[in-house]
Amino acid sequence: MSLAETYSTDQLSLSFELFPPKTEAGEKALFRHVERLVEFKPAYITCTYGAGGSTQGKTLDIVARVRETSGLPVATHLTCVNRTADQLAQYLTEARARGVDNVVALRGDPPKGEDAFVATEGGFRYANELVGFIREQFADMGIAVAGYPEKHLEAPSMDVDLENLRRKVDAGADVVITQLFYENADFFAFRDRCTTLGINVPIVPGLLPVTNFAQIQRITSLCGAKLPQAFVDALQSAGDDEAAQFDTGVEFATRQMEDLAKAGVPGIHLYVLNKSEAASRVLENLGMGSKA
Numbered sequence: 001m002s003l004a005e006t007y008s009t010d011q012l013s014l015s016f017e018l019f020p021p022k023t024e025a026g027e028k029a030l031f032r033h034v035e036r037l038v039e040f041k042p043a044y045i046t047c048t049y050g051a052g053g054s055t056q057g058k059t060l061d062i063v064a065r066v067r068e069t070s071g072l073p074v075a076t077h078l079t080c081v082n083r084t085a086d087q088l089a090q091y092l093t094e095a096r097a098r099g100v101d102n103v104v105a106l107r108g109d110p111p112k113g114e115d116a117f118v119a120t121e122g123g124f125r126y127a128n129e130l131v132g133f134i135r136e137q138f139a140d141m142g143i144a145v146a147g148y149p150e151k152h153l154e155a156p157s158m159d160v161d162l163e164n165l166r167r168k169v170d171a172g173a174d175v176v177i178t179q180l181f182y183e184n185a186d187f188f189a190f191r192d193r194c195t196t197l198g199i200n201v202p203i204v205p206g207l208l209p210v211t212n213f214a215q216i217q218r219i220t221s222l223c224g225a226k227l228p229q230a231f232v233d234a235l236q237s238a239g240d241d242e243a244a245q246f247d248t249g250v251e252f253a254t255r256q257m258e259d260l261a262k263a264g265v266p267g268i269h270l271y272v273l274n275k276s277e278a279a280s281r282v283l284e285n286l287g288m289g290s291k292a
């Protein structure tokens with residue numbers, strides 16, 4: 001099923017996002033979690049593409065193995081960082097040969113130590129250019145792009161950012177997957193503005209169930225997502241009790257996802273951070289899967 005078709009039914013489509021583990025032990029553990037996640041019958045599974053080089057080769061290995069072992073559609077993330085158009089084409093040729101039919105097409109963040117993104121000579125400046133390139137050279141591949149309910153950190157305003165999102169969709173993206181967020185009102189406002197602008201591809205909220213307060217503070221400080229004060233208070237009142245922090249995060253994610261599902265979102269993309277416990281608890285709470 002193509003990425004566009006995935007969201008053409010009335011059912012909420014689930015997708016999970018993994019990242020390439022750095023060690024063999026990490027990879028073994030990941031595939032145990034993937035086995036559990038597959039029980040929830042996701043529409044597809046994606047794997048991020050590291051900005052820093054060393055894990056880039058791993059992304060394809062991970063998605064190809066998920067595809068082989070689960071039979072599910074998969075998507076490789078791909079960024080323009082340090083890559084020429086020829087190198088990106090080579091990567092996509094290999095991806096397709098290995099049964100990877102979908103791409104999450106991104107510009108990427110500036111490499112560590114650099115303040116601003118600088119396009120590689122012979123490469124691309126913005127994700128819309130990568131999307132146009134893929135649509136032209138790999139016409140049958142499904143393409144997802146990133147959307148930012150709280151605005152991309154570099155964008156001068158939401159209006160400008162949304163115009164740029166429209167460029168990606170006009171260039172041929174099938175689906176928008178959002179950055180993680182914790183205020184559904186921000187997502188609904190974003191979705192409404194997309195509709196007004198004529199961005200009429202499925203807009204899929206990306207959710208990261210919080211499992212650890214320190215970790216989510218780090219992540220949100222990097223991507224700019226805000227945590228509601230009541231949620232911060234609840235996490236803080238759990239103190240050093242990791243199980244209590246986990247339970248608080250699962251409860252919040254359950255309510256957040258329930259609210260989004262009620263509002264008719266076409267799917268939910270879960271940033272599972274290579275684990276299955278939190279996602280499983282949330283999905284079981286919502287009656288979306290049997291207990292293991």
Ligand code: FAD
Nearest residue numbers: 048049077106107108109126127146152154155161164179
């Ligand atoms: P763009 O859409 O190119 O936007 C970047 C900035 O430029 C924005 O401020 C935008 O408003 C502006 N802009 C866009 N187009 C134009 C234009 N034509 N003219 C002028 N300005 C423009 N990072 C990774 O390294 N690896 C991953 O695997 C990865 N996966 C992700 C998955 C999702 C779902 C999300 C939401 C993010 C992901 N990221 C990943 C992070 C992403 O790379 C960063 O957020 C990056 O800073 C922007 O990428 P983009 O594709 O949104 O860029």
